[in-house]
Amino acid sequence: xxxxxxxxxxxxxxxxxxxxxxxxxxxxxxxxxxxxxxxxxxxxxxxxxxxxxxxxxxxxxxxxxxxxxxxxxxxxxxxxxxxxxxxxxxxxxxxxxxxxxxxxxxxxxxxxxxxxxxxxxxxxxxxxxxxxxxxxxxxxxxxxxxxxxxxxxxxxxxxxxxxxxxxxxxxxxxxxxxxxxxxxxxxxxxxxxxxxxxxxxxxxxxxxxxxxxxxxxxxxxxxxxxxxxxxxxxxxxxxxxxxxxxxxxxxxxxxxxxxxxxxxxxxxxxxxxxxxxxxxxxxxxxxxxxxxxxxxxxxxxxxxxxxxxxxxxxxxxxxxxxxxxxxxxxxxxxxxxxxxxxx
Ligand code: ASP
Numbered sequence: 001x002x003x004x005x006x007x008x009x010x011x012x013x014x015x016x017x018x019x020x021x022x023x024x025x026x027x028x029x030x031x032x033x034x035x036x037x038x039x040x041x042x043x044x045x046x047x048x049x050x051x052x053x054x055x056x057x058x059x060x061x062x063x064x065x066x067x068x069x070x071x072x073x074x075x076x077x078x079x080x081x082x083x084x085x086x087x088x089x090x091x092x093x094x095x096x097x098x099x100x101x102x103x104x105x106x107x108x109x110x111x112x113x114x115x116x117x118x119x120x121x122x123x124x125x126x127x128x129x130x131x132x133x134x135x136x137x138x139x140x141x142x143x144x145x146x147x148x149x150x151x152x153x154x155x156x157x158x159x160x161x162x163x164x165x166x167x168x169x170x171x172x173x174x175x176x177x178x179x180x181x182x183x184x185x186x187x188x189x190x191x192x193x194x195x196x197x198x199x200x201x202x203x204x205x206x207x208x209x210x211x212x213x214x215x216x217x218x219x220x221x222x223x224x225x226x227x228x229x230x231x232x233x234x235x236x237x238x239x240x241x242x243x244x245x246x247x248x249x250x251x252x253x254x255x256x257x258x259x260x261x262x263x264x265x266x267x268x269x270x271x272x273x274x275x276x277x278x279x280x281x282x283x284x285x286x287x288x289x290x291x292x293x294x295x296x297x298x299x300x301x302x303x304x305x306x307x308x309x310x311x312x313x314x315x316x317x318x319x320x321x322x323x324x325x326x327x328x329x330x331x332x333x334x335x336x337x338x339x340x341x342x343x
Contacts, residue, residue: 005047007139008082009035009132010074012067013057014090016115016132019122027120029057038121039129047140050082060090060097060116065213065316068100075105075112076209083147084111084139086132091116091168091176094154098163099310102152102339103317104210109202111139112152114163118174127174131155134188141192148194149185150202151340160186162198164310164341169280180281181305181343200340212320214241219312221246221278228258235266242272242315242330245300246308251275251284252291260294267299270327274334276303276311283343301334303342310341 011017011032018027019038032053036042042049052074058067075085089097098114105112115135117128135155141148152163157175165182186194216239220231235243243266247253253275267273275284275295283305286292296302303311318333319325337343 003081005140006082007047007049007084007086007136008078009049009051009086009088009136010071011035011051011053011057011088012060012063012071012090013054014060014088014116015119016088016117016121016128017057018120020120027122030122032057039132041129041133042136045136045140049136052078058090060093063090063093063097065100065215068097068104068213069211071097071101072104072209072211076207079110079207082110083142084113086135086139087112087114088132089114089116091118091156095163095166095168095177095307095309096313098152098154098166099307099341100213100313100317102162102164102310102341103314105152106208106210107203107205108152108207109150109204110147111149113139113149113155113160114153115155118172118176127157131157134158134192138186138188138192141194143194143196147202149199151185151200153185158188159184160188162340164313164339165307167280167307167309178280181283181307182340210317210321213316214319215316216241216319217244217312217315218242219244219246219308222248222253226254228262231259231262235262235271240266240271241319242274244274244276244303244308244311244315245295246278247275247284247292247295248278250282250288250292251277251286251295251302252289253295255291255294260298263295263300264298272315272327272330272334273298273300274303274311274315275300276306276308299331301331303334306342314338314341
């Protein structure tokens with residue numbers, strides 16, 4: 001017998017899960033088993049909406065690779081019984097978690113939608129109710145018998161974005177996320193419109209979760225006046241295997257000899273360096289200016305139009321899930337789109 005359509009909500013924490021505690025006059029996380037008290041509309045979907053809650057809801061500033069692994073296993077354990085998954089998550093690190101999960105959930109064939117809110121669900125003007133309800137609807141949508149969006153995405157304020165293309169852009173607007181280098185996967189107005197030509201097709205193979213994440217990575221943002229001591233301190237960190245360089249514009253960095261020498265030393269010793277832009281949109285083109293060309297000659301990999309969040313989690317995944325991978329092979333994988341994160 002065919003089972004009823006079903007969506008699983010995985011509650012990790014974040015602002016969305018807060019209610020006002022009258023006795024203490026503060027915002028406190030609410031008991032998620034009572035979610036339908038807050039969102040009675042959940043009974044009206046006509047399919048089953050179940051939820052699980054991680055022990056002790058957290059502010060997403062405390063998210064770490066162990067929590068990514070926990071989210072991935074929750075999806076794996078419940079994969080066959082559900083048609084789609086919603087991860088309720090704080091907005092601060094949502095783009096990192098969505099990027100990480102996009103790499104960890106190999107052969108994904110069902111929707112995994114991250115959402116949250118800027119105002120707690122227990123407040124009158126909350127954006128959480130709409131975000132949650134529309135996410136559930138998208139997660140359960142089938143087109144021609146197939147899930148409409150079988151990939152890891154972020155839904156926020158009417159926009160469904162590929163998770164590893166999204167970035168948080170506002171601390172206060174309801175429209176908190178943007179996908180500067182990739183079209184929206186869907187837009188919700190009076191109808192939900194799916195941009196099908198931009199949505200990955202499901203792999204049609206068994207879900208393959210890889211939980212390995214390597215944290216021996218660093219992010220180095222270049223700025224005018226950055227000191228040799230600062231660059232050296234980062235690049236000589238014990239055990240460092242990869243650095244994401246956030247450079248200017250189309251991938252340009254200082255040409256000072258000391259800077260080039262530090263990077264050369266790191267790369268010669270087997271280190272991996274990925275060049276991403278500090279700009280909100282656009283791509284790295286290291287051939288455009290002499291300042292970028294020098295990095296290319298050193299063996300720095302172009303991040304192209306990847307977000308910083310996706311670049312970091314991609315290299316953490318590559319190094320964490322491929323044993324003793326050589327830097328040549330890691331560079332080759334970085335150059336390849338693993339989950340639609342680069343064009
Ligand atoms: N600090 C909160 C978090 O990321 C903010 C939010 O949920 O929007 O958990």
